[in-house]
Amino acid sequence: MRGIMMDANPEPIDRLTLRGRPDAPAIVLKGETLSYAGMEHDVASLAGWLASFGFASGARIATWAGKGWLTALMPLAAPRAGLVHVPVNPLLKHAQVAHILADCSASLLIGNKGRLGGLEEGDVPQTCLVRDEVDVRPACAEIGGLAPSQGDTDALAAILYTSGSTGRPKGVMLSHANMWLGAEAVANYLSLDASDRTLAVLPLAFDYGQNQLFSTWYAGGAVVPIDYLLPREVVKAVAGHAITTLAAVPPLWTQLLEQDWPQEAVAPLRRLTNSGGALGEPLVRALRSRFPQADLYAMYGLTEAFRSTYLPPAMIDDHPTSIGGAIPHAEIMLVKDDGELAGPGEEGELVHAGPLVAQGYWQDQARTDERFRPAPKGSKYGGIAVWSGDRARYDAAGLLHFVGRRDAMIKSLGQRISPQEIEDAALATGLVAECVALGVPDEKLGQAVHLVARPASGVGGDEVPAELVKMLRKELPSYMQPQVIHWRSELPRGATGKLDRAGLAREIAGEAA
Numbered sequence: 104m105r106g107i108m109m110d111a112n113p114e115p116i117d118r119l120t121l122r123g124r125p126d127a128p129a130i131v132l133k134g135e136t137l138s139y140a141g142m143e144h145d146v147a148s149l150a151g152w153l154a155s156f157g158f159a160s161g162a163r164i165a166t167w168a169g170k171g172w173l174t175a176l177m178p179l180a181a182p183r184a185g186l187v188h189v190p191v192n193p194l195l196k197h198a199q200v201a202h203i204l205a206d207c208s209a210s211l212l213i214g215n216k217g218r219l220g221g222l223e224e225g226d227v228p229q230t231c232l233v234r235d236e237v238d239v240r241p242a243c244a245e246i247g248g249l250a251p252s253q254g255d256t257d258a259l260a261a262i263l264y265t266s267g268s269t270g271r272p273k274g275v276m277l278s279h280a281n282m283w284l285g286a287e288a289v290a291n292y293l294s295l296d297a298s299d300r301t302l303a304v305l306p307l308a309f310d311y312g313q314n315q316l317f318s319t320w321y322a323g324g325a326v327v328p329i330d331y332l333l334p335r336e337v338v339k340a341v342a343g344h345a346i347t348t349l350a351a352v353p354p355l356w357t358q359l360l361e362q363d364w365p366q367e368a369v370a371p372l373r374r375l376t377n378s379g380g381a382l383g384e385p386l387v388r389a390l391r392s393r394f395p396q397a398d399l400y401a402m403y404g405l406t407e408a409f410r411s412t413y414l415p416p417a418m419i420d421d422h423p424t425s426i427g428g429a430i431p432h433a434e435i436m437l438v439k440d441d442g443e444l445a446g447p448g449e450e451g452e453l454v455h456a457g458p459l460v461a462q463g464y465w466q467d468q469a470r471t472d473e474r475f476r477p478a479p480k481g482s483k484y485g486g487i488a489v490w491s492g493d494r495a496r497y498d499a500a501g502l503l504h505f506v507g508r509r510d511a512m513i514k515s516l517g518q519r520i521s522p523q524e525i526e527d528a529a530l531a532t533g534l535v536a537e538c539v540a541l542g543v544p545d546e547k548l549g550q551a552v553h554l555v556a557r558p559a560s561g562v563g564g565d566e567v568p569a570e571l572v573k574m575l576r577k578e579l580p581s582y583m584q585p586q587v588i589h590w591r592s593e594l595p596r597g598a599t600g601k602l603d604r605a606g607l608a609r610e611i612a613g614e615a616a
Contacts, residue, residue, distance in 0.1 A: 111432070113280035115252040116260055116317070117183035120146050123323035127297060130175055131327040131344060142176070147248030149180035152239065155246055156211065160185045161259060163207045167191040167200060167214035170328035173236045174307050175316060182260040182279060183252045189262045190308040193218065194580040201226035202271050203264050207465060213239060256280040262465050263310055265406045265519060272521070274465035275406045284458050285409040286317035288431040292413055293348070293374055293400065295322035301348040302340055303328040310406045311378050315350055334358040342368035352379035352517030353386060354549040360389050369394060378402040379517040380549055381505050387423040401426055403505060407474060407489045408455040411435055412503055425502040433457045434484045435503070437495055444481050450496035450506060454479055456488035513542035515550050518582045525583055529554060532574045534562050537594055540585070541608050543615045553611050554585035557594050
């Protein structure tokens with residue numbers, strides 16, 4: 104059996120550069136392959152360049168660019184310099200970026216010229232420096248490098264911003280230990296080793312995407328990061344790089360199954376991993392049929408604790424709807440409404456305890472106290488646990504099955520979308536008096552974004568729908584754009600006077616069916 108041994112002794116995350124054989128490939132970029140020795144050299148140089156600014160310890164460094172040398176190495180370089188990395192989803196538009204920069208009080212923003220050019224006056228705090236990513240690597244060549252760190256593994260190393268069901272995105276605080284143990288756990292249960300090559304197709308600004316790097320490097324393997332426009336580009340990359348490990352979310356799996364897969368793309372695949380939504384039995388059967396020789400891992404996770412459960416691939420044919428059980432370093436419990444732990448056949452809120460639990464939300468004590476609470480009675484780890492708000496149940500065999508999310512989060516193309524962000528953008532146009540953003544089940548997207556809106560007073564005419572679409576395209580990233588806008592003269596309200604979101608969801612889902 105391939106794989107590494109668990110040691111449960113976390114190290115500073117930047118020391119992942121030392122995990123592989125020095126001359127072995129660590130990362131394959133466009134036109135360039137860095138060995139582990141080369142990656143160590145470049146991480147050291149990038150950390151030295153960051154240190155040359157003289158930022159205070161723990162200052163936040165934001166990156167806003169596509170996959171490449173900068174975004175792949177910064178998660179290691181910033182912590183080595185005693186700084187905190189804040190990766191920004193490259194799909195975000197200026198308003199979302201402005202919120203993140205202000206919320207984390209970023210000291211430095213590094214992005215590509217096109218994205219930086221889309222920022223507006225006031226988007227970047229006055230105390231935040233801005234650099235074009237093309238200037239960074241040449242500057243690093245003139246700076247002395249920093250040696251691998253020996254710091255406190257409980258120190259803050261990264262802030263990952265994730266949307267909530269209401270309000271603006273919140274920053275999840277991750278320590279060196281959180282990320283190191285997450286890499287170790289995943290490398291272990293996926294049985295990764297130095298011969299593996301992982302195609303990093305998921306965004307590096309998210310925990311699942313970032314762990315593609317960390318778990319592969321922990322095992323001494325190579326990562327191939329790619330940005331793609333069409334699913335067929337993923338198939339081509341799998342064949343061209345002899346990829347052994349491919350991670351995706353359900354909507355992407357659906358798109359990939361619609362492609363032609365030549366034998367040279369199918370043959371090297373050893374494992375497929377899924378998170379970001381339940382696969383469902385039809386998709387499981389389709390993946391097993393198309394890639395019969397590859398192990399298929401169904402997983403469940405949340406940014407606040409990285410990864411919580413996985414189902415061993417030998418069990419997925421018999422249990423295609425299960426998310427399995429706890430991963431290494433995680434304790435998973437279901438808490439019933441009466442506060443007692445659920446048993447076989449029972450349902451409850453999924454609670455995650457152990458060293459993978461994040462440090463809370465950046466500068467948001469109220470939401471931290473709501474989600475990060477003392478572990479339930481009977482917990483082996485104890486301490487602070489993440490109360491997910493998600494419902495799951497045990498089957499008779501003790502395997503977990505995801506039931507549903509308590510909040511109104513929309514999941515489209517693997518992205519977690521806050522309805523309020525869409526609603527706020529629509530209201531800001533002045534064309535809308537009130538509105539509700541909903542996720543409607545969609546075969547290709549997972550959920551399609553629908554917006555139900557009442558026009559603002561005095562607003563009318565055939566040109567209004569087109570004008571709203573135009574303005575939303577300017578303010579929101581592509582994955583947040585409503586697929587359908589439903590105009591109403593009135594929106595239904597519940598007994599308390601609040602908009603009846605549940606009723607609208609049922610109505611719109613019925614229309615879309």
